Amino acid sequence: MAQTDEQRCIPPELPEMLKKFARAAILAQPQDLLQFGVDYFEAVCRGESSPVREQSEQVSLCNWAELTPELLKTLHSRVTSRLIIRADELAQMWKALNLPTDLFNSVMNVGRFTEEIEWLKFLALASSALGVTITKTLKIVCEVLCDHDGGPPRIPFSMFQFLYTYIAKVDREISASHVSQMLSYIEQEVIGPDGIITVNDFTQNPRVWL
Numbered sequence: 001m002a003q004t005d006e007q008r009c010i011p012p013e014l015p016e017m018l019k020k021f022a023r024a025a026i027l028a029q030p031q032d033l034l035q036f037g038v039d040y041f042e043a044v045c046r047g048e049s050s051p052v053r054e055q056s057e058q059v060s061l062c063n064w065a066e067l068t069p070e071l072l073k074t075l076h077s078r079v080t081s082r083l084i085i086r087a088d089e090l091a092q093m094w095k096a097l098n099l100p101t102d103l104f105n106s107v108m109n110v111g112r113f114t115e116e117i118e119w120l121k122f123l124a125l126a127s128s129a130l131g132v133t134i135t136k137t138l139k140i141v142c143e144v145l146c147d148h149d150g151g152p153p154r155i156p157f158s159m160f161q162f163l164y165t166y167i168a169k170v171d172r173e174i175s176a177s178h179v180s181q182m183l184s185y186i187e188q189e190v191i192g193p194d195g196i197i198t199v200n201d202f203t204q205n206p207r208v209w210l
Contacts, residue, residue, distance in 0.1 A: 065097060075093055076145065086117070120159070127141045139202075141155075142155050154198040157191050160202075164183065165183075189207075
C-alpha cells in the first residue's frame with residue numbers, strides 16, 4: 001500500500017537555484033520560457049556562470065559585445081556625475097558600446113524606467129544581470145563606482161544603503177526588516193567614522209548576510 005502521507009524533503013539548494021533562474025528569465029525575456037529553462041539548466045550543469053540565450057538569439061546577437069563590469073565602468077564614466085539621464089541618451093551610449101539592445105530593454109522593463117532614468121538604479125539592475133545574487137551585484141556596483149586606486153573597492157555608506165534597499169525591493173525575496181537589520185548592523189558595527197564601506201565589509205564578514 002502506497003504511503004500517501006510520506007514526508008518529502010525540499011533540497012536545501014532548490015530555493016536559491018529557482019531564484020537565480022527566475023532572475024535570469026526576467027532579464028532575458030525569452031519568447032519560449034520552457035526552451036530557455038532547458039538551455040539555462042544545461043549551462044548550469046556545464047558550469048557556466050551566466051544565463052544562456054536561446055539558440056536563435058545567439059545567432060542574431062553574435063556581433064553584440066557581452067556585458068562586463070569593465071563596460072559598465074566605461075558607461076558610468078560617460079554618464080559622468082549625473083544622477084538623472086534621459087533614456088534616449090543612455091540608449092545611445094549603450095549602443096555605442098555595442099551592448100545587446102534586448103538587455104537594455106529588459107533593464108528598462110524591470111526598473112519601469114520612462115523618459116528620465118535614475119542612473120544608480122539602472123546601474124544596479126544592469127549589474128544584477130552579472131551578479132545573480134544581491135551580494136555579488138553590490139560588489140560589481142561598488143567596483144564600477146569606485147574611483148579609488150589601491151585596496152578593496154569602496155563607496156559611501158549612504159550610497160550603499162540606497163542601492164541595497166532598491167535592489168532588495170526589486171528582488172522581492174528579502175524582507176524590509178532584514179534589510180533594515182543588516183544596514184543597522186553595518187552602520188553601527190562595521191562602518192568607520194569616514195562613512196565608507198568597502199567590498200570586504202559585506203563579502204567577507206560572516207555576520208553580514210545580504
